[in-house]
Amino acid sequence: MAEPRISSIDGKLAEEFAVPSHVDEVKEKMAAFARYHAEAGRKVVLITSGGTKVPLESRTVRFLDNFSSGRRGASSAEYFIDSGYAVIFLHRHRSLFPYTRMFLTINMLDALQFRGGEDTSEVVVNQQVLPNIAKVLKRYDEVKDERLLLPIEFSTLSEYLHLLKAAAQALSTLGSKAMFYLAAAVSDFYIPASEMPEHKIQSSDGPLQLSMKMVPKILSPLVKDWAPQAFVISFKLETDSAILIAKARRALDTYRHQAVVANVLDSRRGYVVVVTRDTQAELILTEEDVKNEVEIEERIVSNLTAAHKAFITQQVG
Amino acid sequence: MAEPRISSIDGKLAEEFAVPSHVDEVKEKMAAFARYHAEAGRKVVLITSGGTKVPLESRTVRFLDNFSSGRRGASSAEYFIDSGYAVIFLHRHRSLFPYTRMFLTINMLDALQFRGGEDTSEVVVNQQVLPNIAKVLKRYDEVKDERLLLPIEFSTLSEYLHLLKAAAQALSTLGSKAMFYLAAAVSDFYIPASEMPEHKIQSSDGPLQLSMKMVPKILSPLVKDWAPQAFVISFKLETDSAILIAKARRALDTYRHQAVVANVLDSRRGYVVVVTRDTQAELILTEEDVKNEVEIEERIVSNLTAAHKAFITQQVG
Numbered sequence: 001m002a003e004p005r006i007s008s009i010d011g012k013l014a015e016e017f018a019v020p021s022h023v024d025e026v027k028e029k030m031a032a033f034a035r036y037h038a039e040a041g042r043k044v045v046l047i048t049s050g051g052t053k054v055p056l057e058s059r060t061v062r063f064l065d066n067f068s069s070g071r072r073g074a075s076s077a078e079y080f081i082d083s084g085y086a087v088i089f090l091h092r093h094r095s096l097f098p099y100t101r102m103f104l105t106i107n108m109l110d111a112l113q114f115r116g117g118e119d120t121s122e123v124v125v126n127q128q129v130l131p132n133i134a135k136v137l138k139r140y141d142e143v144k145d146e147r148l149l150l151p152i153e154f155s156t157l158s159e160y161l162h163l164l165k166a167a168a169q170a171l172s173t174l175g176s177k178a179m180f181y182l183a184a185a186v187s188d189f190y191i192p193a194s195e196m197p198e199h200k201i202q203s204s205d206g207p208l209q210l211s212m213k214m215v216p217k218i219l220s221p222l223v224k225d226w227a228p229q230a231f232v233i234s235f236k237l238e239t240d241s242a243i244l245i246a247k248a249r250r251a252l253d254t255y256r257h258q259a260v261v262a263n264v265l266d267s268r269r270g271y272v273v274v275v276t277r278d279t280q281a282e283l284i285l286t287e288e289d290v291k292n293e294v295e296i297e298e299r300i301v302s303n304l305t306a307a308h309k310a311f312i313t314q315q316v317g
Numbered sequence: 318m319a320e321p322r323i324s325s326i327d328g329k330l331a332e333e334f335a336v337p338s339h340v341d342e343v344k345e346k347m348a349a350f351a352r353y354h355a356e357a358g359r360k361v362v363l364i365t366s367g368g369t370k371v372p373l374e375s376r377t378v379r380f381l382d383n384f385s386s387g388r389r390g391a392s393s394a395e396y397f398i399d400s401g402y403a404v405i406f407l408h409r410h411r412s413l414f415p416y417t418r419m420f421l422t423i424n425m426l427d428a429l430q431f432r433g434g435e436d437t438s439e440v441v442v443n444q445q446v447l448p449n450i451a452k453v454l455k456r457y458d459e460v461k462d463e464r465l466l467l468p469i470e471f472s473t474l475s476e477y478l479h480l481l482k483a484a485a486q487a488l489s490t491l492g493s494k495a496m497f498y499l500a501a502a503v504s505d506f507y508i509p510a511s512e513m514p515e516h517k518i519q520s521s522d523g524p525l526q527l528s529m530k531m532v533p534k535i536l537s538p539l540v541k542d543w544a545p546q547a548f549v550i551s552f553k554l555e556t557d558s559a560i561l562i563a564k565a566r567r568a569l570d571t572y573r574h575q576a577v578v579a580n581v582l583d584s585r586r587g588y589v590v591v592v593t594r595d596t597q598a599e600l601i602l603t604e605e606d607v608k609n610e611v612e613i614e615e616r617i618v619s620n621l622t623a624a625h626k627a628f629i630t631q632q633v634g
Contacts, residue, residue: 203505
């Protein structure tokens with residue numbers, strides 16, 4: 001019973017977005033990761049993180065991008081792992097990576113020194129500059145040893161779309177034990193390959209008129225076709241809080257997935273609303289929380305892992 | 318004798334591009350840096366590096382960007398310092414920084430280990446993963462001690478334009494001993510603040526029609542008004558090699574500066590042409606060079622420092 005709207009998205013994906021050459025290899029890697037953790041009785045979450053690059057020229061000098069440091073995705077990955085999940089981290093090349101937040105605001109060279117100041121044979125981390133390094137490195141090494149984190153990179157929108165599809169298919173064997181946590185900042189607009197100039201657009205040609213098409217709503221085939229049993233969370237970022245909840249509800253109505261994490265650009269680090277068909281949970285960091293370096297992602301992940309547990313029980317029952 | 322075209326660029330800069338709040342503070346810092354090194358008899362080069370962000374909304378979710386890792390600027394900074402220059406490094410936030418190239422392809426956590434494997438009190442760099450770290454750290458520390466590198470950051474096109482103007486004015490006291498090495502990938506197009514929507518553009522409004530204006534050619538007032546005695550190098554990146562040299566020559570004719578480093582996207586790491594009014598020097602890395610890890614920036618800097626020396630002598634004579 002193929003629905004025309006869905007097959008048309010699938011068709012568009014193949015036609016208008018270049019397929020990355022390594023997609024099959026990555027898919028097999030993700031499937032093997034899913035099998036390994038399913039056998040160990042672990043749930044698996046696919047986290048998408050960072051912004052997508054939308055080229056304006058096929059030999060790309062210019063591109064459209066979406067604001068995202070990747071902090072939400074990277075931080076959430078750590079909390080999911082702490083909650084017993086294995087994580088596939090589908091992230092924008094060079095966006096923030098789990099366990100590396102402390103490097104974000106420093107130049108690594110300023111945190112290194114020669115042992116004892118004089119001995120130039122050994123380079124050590126100055127723990128006054130990076131006070132948490134030992135703790136974080138220990139955790140990172142454990143996560144690596146237990147193979148709990150599989151990093152996959154994308155840069156362009158095309159890569160993102162095809163790799164997300166591959167991930168959904170690779171995780172389909174997990175049924176309700178798979179979660180999709182779609183935190184990436186994905187472009188709504190693109191220029192089809194067929195309409196893209198090959199060469200750099202010349203500024204001597206005068207002002208730039210860009211006509212961009214709408215990106216197919218990938219959530220639709222993801223929920224209906226590719227991973228119909230999975231627990232799917234989308235994100236909604238707005239700058240205008242007045243339209244936020246209505247937009248989140250509309251998305252749930254349209255795509256019939258499990259939850260939307262709704263947030264406003266300016267307050268996103270301290271306030272989100274988790275919206276489901278029947279509930280609406282405001283998660284807020286108090287001043288006290290901020291002082292204690294509590295992160296909003298801890299609350300989001302705690303809310304969603306509980307909901308996922310209930311979802312799995314429901315499916316089985 | 319104010320030329321209308323120039324004053325109009327200056328006016329446009331003030332009107333249509335938001336002035337960063339810290340511009341005066343940065344200007345004073347650059348001026349002090351220039352004074353310090355002038356007294357020490359050093360030449361100063363201002364290097365611009367990385368791409369500019371052009372917001373599509375005033376509360377920015379989306380932006381236009383120009384491809385640039387910042388490698389050329391960062392690498393050139395190191396060679397300029399080796400050649401006796403002091404460097405102001407005006408670079409895109411989080412683009413490549415001098416002396417940090419070796420961190421580019423690794424996760425720093427993969428290069429760290431506990432001392433002796435078991436002692437978790439000290440974290441050391443694994444020099445099998447980062448074989449050059451001791452040498453690079455030593456050089457970085459020397460450069461810091463001698464205050465040879467002043468890093469200044471920008472993100473948006475507006476910040477870039479205003480900080481470049483401030484830099485030109487701060488370096489004007491150096492006369493011909495100042496060099497401008499404009500390697501940043503600066504957008505040719507922008508949306509004026511007055512025409513920018515405040516909030517995130519809604520995808521439910523349908524396909525996106527963008528109408529972008531041309532960015533004023535900052536090279537014009539830079540050469541004529543802000544730093545008329547300085548040695549100024551612009552960069553020309555094209556994807557089509559057929560138009561490269563003609564475009565470089567046209568830029569020299571229009572702006573009357575000293576040289577254009579012309580390069581093509583695909584071959585930029587191994588081939589550039591330094592074009593001046595009377596000369597045209599092809600700089601090429603051979604296979605042998607590549608094997609020996611010679612970088613094209615070493616050749617570019619060597620060519621330009623020699624030309625700068627001749628330029629200074631000429632001005633004095």
